[in-house]
Structure formats: C-alpha cells, structure tokens
Amino acid sequence: MPIVVEKLTYTYQAGSVNAFTALKDVSFTVNDGEFVGIIGHTGCGKSTLIQQLNGLMLPSSGRVTVDGFDMNDKKQRAKGRALVGMVFQYPDYQLFDETVYKDISFGPRNMKLPEEEIARRISEAMRLVGLDEKEFSDKSPFELSGGEKRRTALAGIVAMYPKYLVLDEPMAGLDPSGRKAVIEMIEGFRKTLGCAVVMVSHSMDDIARSADKVIVLRDGTIYKSGTPAEIFSEAEELNEMGLEPPFAARVASRLRKQGVPLPGGIYTNEALADALSGIKGGSADA
Numbered sequence: 655m656p657i658v659v660e661k662l663t664y665t666y667q668a669g670s671v672n673a674f675t676a677l678k679d680v681s682f683t684v685n686d687g688e689f690v691g692i693i694g695h696t697g698c699g700k701s702t703l704i705q706q707l708n709g710l711m712l713p714s715s716g717r718v719t720v721d722g723f724d725m726n727d728k729k730q731r732a733k734g735r736a737l738v739g740m741v742f743q744y745p746d747y748q749l750f751d752e753t754v755y756k757d758i759s760f761g762p763r764n765m766k767l768p769e770e771e772i773a774r775r776i777s778e779a780m781r782l783v784g785l786d787e788k789e790f791s792d793k794s795p796f797e798l799s800g801g802e803k804r805r806t807a808l809a810g811i812v813a814m815y816p817k818y819l820v821l822d823e824p825m826a827g828l829d830p831s832g833r834k835a836v837i838e839m840i841e842g843f844r845k846t847l848g849c850a851v852v853m854v855s856h857s858m859d860d861i862a863r864s865a866d867k868v869i870v871l872r873d874g875t876i877y878k879s880g881t882p883a884e885i886f887s888e889a890e891e892l893n894e895m896g897l898e899p900p901f902a903a904r905v906a907s908r909l910r911k912q913g914v915p916l917p918g919g920i921y922t923n924e925a926l927a928d929a930l931s932g933i934k935g936g937s938a939d940a
C-alpha cells in the first residue's frame with residue numbers, strides 16, 4: 655500500500671495578514687519500495703511538503719494517507735506515522751540525548767521492543783550508517799561533526815525499520831566522497847530494510863542515479879514529474895528553472911554544441927561514457 659497525497663494545500667499562518675500558501679494542490683503517490691526524488695529551487699516548498707508525510711504538519715486542505723491511514727484523523731495518524739521515518743534537514747534538532755547510543759535507542763525503545771532486539775537493531779543501524787559502535791556509543795551527540803550527527807540521526811530512524819524513509823537534504827554540506835557514502839548507505843537501507851525512500855536533494859546527480867520517480871516543485875506546485883530520463887534529459891528546461899542539470903547532461907549538451915554527435919537523453923556518467931566510447935570506437939573510462 656502506498657503513501658497517497660491528494661490535492662494538498664498548505665498555508666502558513668492561515669487567517670493572519672502574514673498568511674503564506676507554501677503548497678498548492680499537490681498530488682502524488684509513493685509506492686512500496688519506490689525511490690522518489692524531490693527537487694526544486696530554494697523556498698519552493700520541499701521541506702513543507704515532506705513534513706506532511708508523517709503528519710508533523712497537517713494539510714490546510716486535501717489529504718495524505720499512509721497505507722490507507724488518513725493523517726487528518728488523529729487516531730489513524732499515529733498508525734500512519736509509525737510507518738514513516740523522517741530525517742530532518744537540520745539533524746541538530748533531532749538529537750537530544752546524552753549519548754549517541756541512547757539517542758539511537760530512543761525510537762526502538764518507544765516501540766516497546768525487547769531489550770535484546772533493541773541492542774541488535776542499534777548494532778545493525780550503526781553498522782549501516784558507518785558509525786563504529788565502540789568508538790561512538792558513549793560520545794555526546796554534541797561533540798560530533800556535522801556528518802556524524804547526520805549519521806546518528808539516520809541510525810535512530812533506521813533502527814525503527816520504517817516502511818517509508820523520508821530524508822530532507824541528507825547530503826547537504828558533505829564533500830563529494832561524503833555524498834557518495836551517504837547515497838550508497840541509503841541504497842543499502844533500501845536493500846536491507848526493503849523500504850521506500852523519499853529524498854529531497856539539491857544534488858541532481860544523486861537523484862538522477864538513484865530515483866525511480868522525480869518530482870519537480872516550483873512555487874509550491876508540481877511543475878513536472880516523471881522518470882529521471884524524462885526530467886533530466888531536458889537540460890535547458892532545468893536551467894530555466896534555476897536548477898543545475900546533472901554533470902553528465904551538462905557535458906553532453908556542451909559537446910553537442912561543439913559538434914560531437916551524441917544522442918539525446920544522457921544524464922548519468924555511465925551513459926555519457928558509453929556514448930563517447932561508441933563514437934571513438936574504443937573504450938572510455940570516464
């Protein structure tokens with residue numbers, strides 16, 4: 655069963671002179687096991703949208719259902735929320751316990767799991783996010799680096815085995831190797847836990863490579879949605895929206911302008927390397 659968002663509209667400070675409608679008539683579905691990428695320029699409503707997926711914010715109009723549980727209904731909301739693990743844009747707000755271990759155990763403990771199951775899940779989650787259990791368990795979350803805080807917040811969510819993992823800019827502030835590690839980690843959860851992933855990111859390369867479906871938000875509405883091929887093959891259109899196309903799409907577009915006969919629809923490094931090796935009649939290790 656999916657998450658279904660139907661005609662969702664959300665207004666901040668509704669009824670006041672400062673009322674601001676951040677989402678208008680947004681509809682989409684997150685199917686079981688699907689990887690949905692959400693992109694759009696800053697302030698277009700991405701964080702506002704994903705906070706509706708676990709009922710942290712409630713629609714001004716419209717509806718979100720999680721596996722059939724209506725998030726507008728207080729009783730059903732608790733059941734829906736239990737299926738959705740959310741990692742916020744700023745992980746500092748998510749960490750509050752004395753030690754990393756206690757922080758990660760907070761969710762599983764709330765689920766009233768037996769002690770040995772909690773311990774097993776914490777070990778597994780720390781392994782999945784790449785935090786050494788011996789080294790980090792007794793540290794205070796406040797003495798961690800930004801990347802380590804993010805991993806701790808992720809581990810706490812992963813340990814609850816969410817059916818839907820919702821991530822707001824999980825790669826923000828990381829260098830390319832850190833970004834690669836995080837995206838591989840998310841792919842790892844998906845395999846191990848079998849969860850669906852909803853990920854907000856400014857990194858088109860990461861979304862292009864991992865997503866099954868991409869949603870482009872613009873000023874609070876869905877401007878376009880489709881497969882990565884449908885979204886990322888139109889480099890010009892992305893540029894117009896102020897979004898930087900994936901690296902391979904930019905290179906392909908520039909080479910075409912210089913007369914290199916490349917086919918359309920190139921948006922991953924692998925596809926670019928294949929197309930170039932076809933032209934040279936040899937192999938390209940791009």
Ligand SMILES: Nc1ncnc2c1ncn2[C@@H]1O[C@H](COP(=O)(O)OP(=O)(O)OP(=O)(O)O)[C@@H](O)[C@H]1O
Nearest residue numbers: 666667674676694695696697698699700701702703
């Ligand atoms: N508490 C609030 N009160 C009023 N307006 C708000 C509030 N929070 C956000 N907004 C506005 O709603 C819009 C959407 O904000 P949101 O944080 O969802 O954007 P975003 O797409 O996540 O941006 P970013 O890429 O910078 O994270 C913005 O114009 C923002 O100024």
Ligand SMILES: [Mg+2]
Nearest residue numbers: 700701702743
């Ligand atoms: Mg945001």
